[in-house]
Amino acid sequence: MxxxxxxxxxxxxxxxxxxxxxxxxxxxxxxxxxxxxxxxxxxxxxxxxxxxxxxxxxxxxxxxxxxxxxxxxxxxxxxxxxxxxxxxxxxxxxxxxxxxxxxxxxxxxxxxxxxxxFPNREAAKRIVPQIVSSLVLNYLPVGGNLVIAEVEIPEFFIGKTVLELDLRKKYGLNLISVRSVDTEYRLFMPDYRFQEKDIALVSGTETDVDRFAGRLEKEQSSKGFINSIKELFNKK
Amino acid sequence: MxxxxxxxxxxxxxxxxxxxxxxxxxxxxxxxxxxxxxxxxxxxxxxxxxxxxxxxxxxxxxxxxxxxxxxxxxxxxxxxxxxxxxxxxxxxxxxxxxxxxxxxxxxxxxxxxxxxxFPNREAAKRIVPQIVSSLVLNYLPVGGNLVIAEVEIPEFFIGKTVLELDLRKKYGLNLISVRSVDTEYRLFMPDYRFQEKDIALVSGTETDVDRFAGRLEKEQSSKGFINSIKELFNKK
Structure with missing residues (x-):
């Protein structure tokens, strides 16, 4: 022992x-x-x-x-x-x-x-991006410029499967897990279909995650979803 | 602002x-x-x-x-x-x-x-599995029974690609990122080929991660790789 x-x-x-x-x-x-x-x-x-x-x-x-x-x-x-x-x-x-x-x-x-x-510093690194962006709920720097973050899914995700959205190719994000607002994280299959109020745990570079969270926040309110989807899809 | x-x-x-x-x-x-x-x-x-x-x-x-x-x-x-x-x-x-x-x-x-x-408690939750298993380097409970962990890759990973190993299907693990001992985490493509001393960041249920880390540790020393691979592949 x-x-x-x-x-x-x-x-x-x-x-x-x-x-x-x-x-x-x-x-x-x-x-x-x-x-x-x-x-x-x-x-x-x-x-x-x-x-x-x-x-x-x-x-x-x-x-x-x-x-x-x-x-x-x-x-x-x-x-x-x-x-x-x-x-x-x-x-x-x-x-x-x-x-x-x-x-x-x-x-x-x-x-x-x-x-x-460094417990206090590590906790601070997780909490501060959450204060700054309301779409990113929780945020963990992993090393390099890679981060793991909790993100509220944008509305146009609802009803789409993980495979259809292809987060890795389109946004540079790796989907780690999904949960609902009031449940815990679970394993998911590629045919999982996003539901209203789902929260996604993703990893990616700081820039990709921030852009994903920040852009959506701005564009949803100003230009509506159609444009926001178009822009996002044209990004890469 | x-x-x-x-x-x-x-x-x-x-x-x-x-x-x-x-x-x-x-x-x-x-x-x-x-x-x-x-x-x-x-x-x-x-x-x-x-x-x-x-x-x-x-x-x-x-x-x-x-x-x-x-x-x-x-x-x-x-x-x-x-x-x-x-x-x-x-x-x-x-x-x-x-x-x-x-x-x-x-x-x-x-x-x-x-x-x-709870900075101190969160840090403790990360550090303790690391003390207990030497193969799991770093460990973060995400919620539910899902965890994110750093794992030293077993020797038989070396030279194989991410696609070939199919971690999700065979071990229930989701590969988030890969780093070498002395570099930082980076984005990887499915055709990335594991190298000696690579460290993998994976997510999965606590049981799957523990079994993956614990089993390998035991079987590598006692029965050699062939048996360990066989057993792991028959697991699911």
């Missing part, structure tokens, strides 16, 4: 613990705060009260050959850097650390974190 | 501001802390020092018909709830609030937040 230690149970550490509890792994939690440990003591393999910036204590406490360590010291940036550095010296293979700023993330990488997580 | 106000510049609020600065929107920031305001004063339309739990002051300060408000009071949960409630009473259409716990999120929705964001 894999062994994972969570050093620090601030918001991210606790969220990781909640997720790990559903999995078949051996969990060790370490925190200075005895109240926090007591809250989780019955659900984990071991709950140890100690300060992770004590290198010797950490070395004695962490099992040899532990598979992964998750570090979240909350606002205590120095402690998270020291903990990542110590775990690196101890030869831990996977060191996941939470960072709040670019500088913090850079230092964590320098001292040996194998993965730095 | 759209008008957006950020109430509170804790980690999430600042990250949203960083993203919004690249966009064509009018930004107003409000915080009690003058030092924080000074840091951003030159980059926004207005920086106002006030306590958002003063309903009258907030009403006087927020422009009428503001498009969206982003609320991040850090650890001050009561302030974020009051701010969301006041914005709701003022008729703000989009109220995005950061929450740390389920209870906090529920209350924010009750008092009128239109979208509640």
């Amino acid at each position: 894999k062994q994972v230690a969570i050093l620090g149970l601030s918001y991210f550490g606790s969220a990781v613990l909640d997720e790990l509890l559903d999995m078949d792994v051996d969990i060790l939690i370490i925190d200075k705060d005895r109240e926090v440990l007591d809250r989780y003591r019955d659900t984990v393999s071991a709950a140890i009260g100690m300060d992770v910036i004590n290198q010797e204590a950490l070395e004695k406490t962490l099992p040899k050959h532990i598979d992964a360590v998750v570090i979240d010291m909350g606002k205590n940036i120095e402690a998270s850097i020291l903990a990542a550095s110590y775990c690196n010296k101890l030869g831990v293979g996977t060191i996941i650390a939470k960072a709040e700023t670019d500088a913090h993330g850079e230092i964590l990488e320098l001292v040996g974190a194998t993965k730095v997580v | 759209k008008q957006v106000a950020i109430l509170g510049l804790s980690y999430f609020g600042s990250a949203v501001l960083d993203e919004l600065l690249d966009m064509d929107v009018d930004i107003l920031i409000i915080d009690k802390d003058r030092e924080v305001l000074d840091r951003y004063r030159d980059t926004v339309s207005a920086a106002i020092g006030m306590d958002v739990i003063n309903q009258e002051a907030l009403e006087k300060t927020l422009p009428k018909h503001i498009d969206a408000v982003v609320i991040d009071m850090g650890k001050n949960i009561e302030a974020s709830i009051l701010a969301a409630s006041y914005c709701n009473k003022l008729g703000v259409g989009t109220i995005i609030a950061k929450a740390e716990t389920d209870a906090h999120g529920e209350i924010l929705e009750l008092v009128g937040a239109t979208k509640v964001v």
Whole structure:
């Protein structure tokens, strides 16, 4: 069974613990705060009260050959850097650390974190395009200039099948999944016929997704559907 | 131009501001802390020092018909709830609030937040499957039982085209994009031929993705590729 230690149970550490509890792994939690440990003591393999910036204590406490360590010291940036550095010296293979700023993330990488997580920044990247364009509901930058976005389907999609619309060829978009306003995402077949209020999850370059969402928004209100369809189809 | 106000510049609020600065929107920031305001004063339309739990002051300060408000009071949960409630009473259409716990999120929705964001929990959901399975590099729950995951391609993919492998039919997976270890995601054509060390971004049900990643991991080491391919192809 894999062994994972969570050093620090601030918001991210606790969220990781909640997720790990559903999995078949051996969990060790370490925190200075005895109240926090007591809250989780019955659900984990071991709950140890100690300060992770004590290198010797950490070395004695962490099992040899532990598979992964998750570090979240909350606002205590120095402690998270020291903990990542110590775990690196101890030869831990996977060191996941939470960072709040670019500088913090850079230092964590320098001292040996194998993965730095920026929860607040990642959430911001998803939410901001949603504020700016009302047609794009949710937006996730994947890397390069590729994004995954939730898009309300334009009205002329209704009644057409996925195959007929050929989103990839006509708009450069890859259809990942479809849902209705009040249901969850599901697998779909190429003969799926779009229905009123469907929401599509698509991937594509930022430009293609923005153009698709932005253009439709503008043209639907100003020139009506016929022109908007014509323009879109002539685009490529 | 759209008008957006950020109430509170804790980690999430600042990250949203960083993203919004690249966009064509009018930004107003409000915080009690003058030092924080000074840091951003030159980059926004207005920086106002006030306590958002003063309903009258907030009403006087927020422009009428503001498009969206982003609320991040850090650890001050009561302030974020009051701010969301006041914005709701003022008729703000989009109220995005950061929450740390389920209870906090529920209350924010009750008092009128239109979208509640859980950055730490969302990051945890992505990172945990990655700890547990080494073949799945990165993992994003989309809704329902659908997930998007980064997967190292198995060796027998190398040299085959996307069309030949027919991931959708054979594994229930939708290929979103492909990258090499050291490049970023890009658009691909159906005749793309997989190369050594390629990483694929796929979507599918949690079960299909886990089975794909988990099975391959096990069978590659124990029975070699031929059997593993046979088994996978007989699966459906």
